[in-house]
Amino acid sequence: MNTSQHVMPSSFERWSWFKNLNLWDGLWAALVLASGFYVFARYGSEMDTFELGILSGATMGLTGLGLLWKSFRGLVIAVAVISLWSISIYGTDLSLAEHNFFLKFLISSQSAIMWMSALFVMATVTYFYATFRDNEFVGKVASSMTWTATAMGLIGLMVRWRESYLLGPDIGHIPVSNLYEVFILFSVITAALYLFYEQKYETRKMGGFVLLVISAAVAFLLWYNFARDASEIKPLVPALQSYWMKIHVPANFVGYGSFAIAAMLGVAYLIKQKAVQVNPDGYMARHLPDLDMLDDIMHKSIALGFAFFTMATILGAMWAAEAWGGYWSWDPKETWALIVWLNYAAWLHMRLTKGWRGAPLAWWAAIGLLVTTFAFLGVNMFLSGLHSYGEL
Amino acid sequence: MNLAITILVVVAIASVIGTVLKQNQPYTDYIIKFGTFWHQVFLKLGLYDVYGAIWFLLLLAFLLLSTTVCVYRNIPIILRDVLHFRLNAQEKSLRTMANQQEWQVAQETQQVADKAQQFFKGAGYRLRIKKRGDEQVFAMIKGGLSRFGYIFTHVGIVVICIGGLIDGNLPLKIKEWRGAISLETRNISASEVPAKSRLKPQDNFSFRGNITLPEGSTTNLVFLNIRDGYLIQELPFSVELKDFRIEHYPSGQPKSFESDLIIHDDQLSKPLKTTIRVNHPLLYRGYSIYQASFGDGGSKLHLKLWPFFDPQLHTTKVDTAVFDHRDLKVKGQKLTLEIDKFQPFNVFPAEKGSGRSFVNYGPSIVFKLRDATGVATEYLNFMGPVEQDGRLFYISGMRKSVDEPYRYLHIPMDPQGKVDRFMEFHALLNNTKRVAEIARQNATKALKNAKLNSPQVRDRIVDSMRQLVKLYVDGGFAAIDNEIRQRVPKDKQASVADAYIKILRNVMQSAYLDLLKQEGVDISKPLSPANQAFFEDAVTNLAAISKYGSPFYVQLASYDERQASGLEITRSPGKDIVYLGSGMLVLGIFMMFYIMPQRLWLLLKPVDGKLQILLAGSGLRNKEDFSKHFVELTKAFELKALGIAERR
Numbered sequence A: 001m002n003t004s005q006h007v008m009p010s011s012f013e014r015w016s017w018f019k020n021l022n023l024w025d026g027l028w029a030a031l032v033l034a035s036g037f038y039v040f041a042r043y044g045s046e047m048d049t050f051e052l053g054i055l056s057g058a059t060m061g062l063t064g065l066g067l068l069w070k071s072f073r074g075l076v077i078a079v080a081v082i083s084l085w086s087i088s089i090y091g092t093d094l095s096l097a098e099h100n101f102f103l104k105f106l107i108s109s110q111s112a113i114m115w116m117s118a119l120f121v122m123a124t125v126t127y128f129y130a131t132f133r134d135n136e137f138v139g140k141v142a143s144s145m146t147w148t149a150t151a152m153g154l155i156g157l158m159v160r161w162r163e164s165y166l167l168g169p170d171i172g173h174i175p176v177s178n179l180y181e182v183f184i185l186f187s188v189i190t191a192a193l194y195l196f197y198e199q200k201y202e203t204r205k206m207g208g209f210v211l212l213v214i215s216a217a218v219a220f221l222l223w224y225n226f227a228r229d230a231s232e233i234k235p236l237v238p239a240l241q242s243y244w245m246k247i248h249v250p251a252n253f254v255g256y257g258s259f260a261i262a263a264m265l266g267v268a269y270l271i272k273q274k275a276v277q278v279n280p281d282g283y284m285a286r287h288l289p290d291l292d293m294l295d296d297i298m299h300k301s302i303a304l305g306f307a308f309f310t311m312a313t314i315l316g317a318m319w320a321a322e323a324w325g326g327y328w329s330w331d332p333k334e335t336w337a338l339i340v341w342l343n344y345a346a347w348l349h350m351r352l353t354k355g356w357r358g359a360p361l362a363w364w365a366a367i368g369l370l371v372t373t374f375a376f377l378g379v380n381m382f383l384s385g386l387h388s389y390g391e392l
Numbered sequence B: 001m002n003l004a005i006t007i008l009v010v011v012a013i014a015s016v017i018g019t020v021l022k023q024n025q026p027y028t029d030y031i032i033k034f035g036t037f038w039h040q041v042f043l044k045l046g047l048y049d050v051y052g053a054i055w056f057l058l059l060l061a062f063l064l065l066s067t068t069v070c071v072y073r074n075i076p077i078i079l080r081d082v083l084h085f086r087l088n089a090q091e092k093s094l095r096t097m098a099n100q101q102e103w104q105v106a107q108e109t110q111q112v113a114d115k116a117q118q119f120f121k122g123a124g125y126r127l128r129i130k131k132r133g134d135e136q137v138f139a140m141i142k143g144g145l146s147r148f149g150y151i152f153t154h155v156g157i158v159v160i161c162i163g164g165l166i167d168g169n170l171p172l173k174i175k176e177w178r179g180a181i182s183l184e185t186r187n188i189s190a191s192e193v194p195a196k197s198r199l200k201p202q203d204n205f206s207f208r209g210n211i212t213l214p215e216g217s218t219t220n221l222v223f224l225n226i227r228d229g230y231l232i233q234e235l236p237f238s239v240e241l242k243d244f245r246i247e248h249y250p251s252g253q254p255k256s257f258e259s260d261l262i263i264h265d266d267q268l269s270k271p272l273k274t275t276i277r278v279n280h281p282l283l284y285r286g287y288s289i290y291q292a293s294f295g296d297g298g299s300k301l302h303l304k305l306w307p308f309f310d311p312q313l314h315t316t317k318v319d320t321a322v323f324d325h326r327d328l329k330v331k332g333q334k335l336t337l338e339i340d341k342f343q344p345f346n347v348f349p350a351e352k353g354s355g356r357s358f359v360n361y362g363p364s365i366v367f368k369l370r371d372a373t374g375v376a377t378e379y380l381n382f383m384g385p386v387e388q389d390g391r392l393f394y395i396s397g398m399r400k401s402v403d404e405p406y407r408y409l410h411i412p413m414d415p416q417g418k419v420d421r422f423m424e425f426h427a428l429l430n431n432t433k434r435v436a437e438i439a440r441q442n443a444t445k446a447l448k449n450a451k452l453n454s455p456q457v458r459d460r461i462v463d464s465m466r467q468l469v470k471l472y473v474d475g476g477f478a479a480i481d482n483e484i485r486q487r488v489p490k491d492k493q494a495s496v497a498d499a500y501i502k503i504l505r506n507v508m509q510s511a512y513l514d515l516l517k518q519e520g521v522d523i524s525k526p527l528s529p530a531n532q533a534f535f536e537d538a539v540t541n542l543a544a545i546s547k548y549g550s551p552f553y554v555q556l557a558s559y560d561e562r563q564a565s566g567l568e569i570t571r572s573p574g575k576d577i578v579y580l581g582s583g584m585l586v587l588g589i590f591m592m593f594y595i596m597p598q599r600l601w602l603l604l605k606p607v608d609g610k611l612q613i614l615l616a617g618s619g620l621r622n623k624e625d626f627s628k629h630f631v632e633l634t635k636a637f638e639l640k641a642l643g644i645a646e647r648r
């Protein structure tokens, strides 16, 4: 009984959280705050109130996330360093993407995104192999691949952001403005959320299932890129030129990513349950993740997703109030956001008030993803409305 | 509780209908789509305006009511839960709890009690202590805020619904049911709309409407589009559009629209000047004015009509404006010219390898020509020449209905950069007398070369030449082909066609040379490549005129653009209430999910000279998390309060 001796002693005192921080935590906070101040000192005079708000929010958010989740720091630093490196190679010449070796094969946004895609797909297979062969080393490889893919995706987005400004100062914008860009965002956010649970619950058995949905997103991304030339950076229509977009879209994708994870865990739950019914000591029953854990993470994931989705929808309403003159217009996209929201609200009621657990909720979470996917993609494809920015 | 879930699901399903069925379209569209029977059914069910339908509002009202009742019933329970410490818990009941831990120590009761109090207070628990003889009971609570999260969440929803109802059109609907107002469905000017369809500023505290304001004009009337009609809402001030600007990216996509507005209001000492653009509205006296769209405010157009039927080529000048309808008399027939659209430029992606990414085709107009029977053909004409295959053309597209793609007439540009030469060429070929003359010259020359001198033969040749030209100008190759099929035996058709085409080209070439001579071109030298290419293009496109459908080519000679700004004007006093509710909702959700409500009891009881310590607890919501938490808590308690470093 000495396993958690080092975390336990003082963690129940008030303010213990702060007392518990060590030198690395301090360094992290100092680094992020210093970067924030540097950006402020250098560019602050060109920023408006909202941009300053977003800057300070991002600084505090990154600091906090890094303190809560230590591994996140490595990701942030790697992404920052490599993105800055890529940007410095570019200078002001966008055509270097074709000539410079590093840009062409590694860290232009397009290459980074291709690396991300390849790594996510490979990681999916690797996770499954590790799960069914009980191979811890292979599992670690899968985790590393997922971390690297996430970093590459983020680098891709960061560099793309810069590339858009190199195309023209008035064309530049944050890369969350069309379907191609948000699919990258979706993959990255889902992977990061998954990695958090992977560490917290100390198991890699869920990896294959979650990465399956990311691989599906990657497949769409590649098809969209090659069949529709979607990777081209396009200028923003006036309605999208708003600081609301910068927070509305990412908040939405924390929601979508969480719901996707919950759905895949639901699928894993149902398979495992079936396997246990067939043979409690069978190969499948032994290798698939634990039922109680799946149930628990599914719930946590939906709760997190629900909280962010609620915020995203409200932010969307505030944006709509500013861009279209009404916070709610029953536009198809808005209405489907409401439908998704009501769906998960009902899910949560079932769990919290009726005490539902297990299979019915797993089914519901899995089917919920279809509803969510329709809200995310189907509306753009089949229904027309004010939100017709990301048309296929 | 089942009720809550049922309502959530029913509202979700009802909401789907409104997204699948396009809302608030003209009724004629629905009739075409569903037929009259289903149209009536859908109309009665309110499916064309689901979110304004009475059953949907009732559903929302029910949601509001049940949530209110739920909150009302739960508040006392929650307060009791959070405030009540349950100091009367007995050992027996503590021992039935899922989470418990027991110690026996050789310490004084009071000493342990003091340390325990310090420990649990430090860990953030609120506690009450009760002494029962030599026993002591601690009852502790933490995370009560989580329970308030429930209240915030649900009250937030109620508040949002109230705000939404204030901004909904319920008061307007009630007025409509009472017959106090009625929708206007006719397309008439604002001043003609009767009082029953007009709303004074004080009649309506919440609305959302549109105005289209041409540059230089002023209005205080807003159109509220409702179902298949509209109402006119008066504003307590008026809005003038001074100037509208639109900026574009190189790709032709709009980059920004902005309107310079002047607000005239008796309450203002001087008019308020301001500029609005997308995402940057004006807030004034509780009204919000948004840049919503843009359009044409009736740009003035100066047109030149080139007839295709008149060998004398008398052109007509027409001064008109966008949205104007103009009756014309053409060959005794009435024809209405309806201008639909003017666009100052048209940017398209350039062909690959042209070295440019975009090309601008310049200004264009879209208009309809409607004949006396009401049948219309739509045309799209570009003002300037457009490059195709390295040569320049004046392009005009035509189509019989909006679902079809345009089919284009290409008028080759002449060396002066105009359409004149093509038009004159066409007129010349239409001029039977001139064609006969040219044919005669040609025939005479041909006969002379063949050393033949027979006037009958010559006249026959001239006659067939004339007919060929007429056939071609009136119906293109198809007409000639048709003629051959009817007149010539099958086995000779191919050779006759060859001969005809040669003859036809000959005559047209002579006519063309004639035209060039008139222009002053020296035709004794071989033609320049440009003039040669012009001939080929002209001949090809002449044949298309027969199918063009318009008796003239409409040239846009010059224009005077006048833009209009599409403004949306709203008044939504419920907005801040909705935002307040939203804030409560978000806060509540985070409190509910991320604060763990928990209760602990500590029982200190001397037994056989030792002190028996029982710690028991329950997590209200997430039992798994609480169990983990409880294990860590007991370890910390052991170490800190009891001084036991490691468990046995």
Ligand code: HEM
Residues within 6 Å of the ligand: A345, A348, A349, A352, A353, B001, B003, B004, B007, B008, B063, B066, B067, B069, B070, B071, B073, B074, B150, B153, B154, B157, B589, B592
């Ligand atoms: C449109 C939205 C909602 C409606 C109409 C609604 C309605 C209700 C109703 C009628 C109850 C039953 C109260 C009773 O029987 O006493 C309830 C309970 C509850 N609701 Fe909601 N609710 C909504 C949204 C939410 C949301 C967003 C959450 C949070 C995720 C939530 C969490 C809960 C919880 C935890 C309870 C149980 C409270 C308890 O038993 O102490 N509700 N809700």
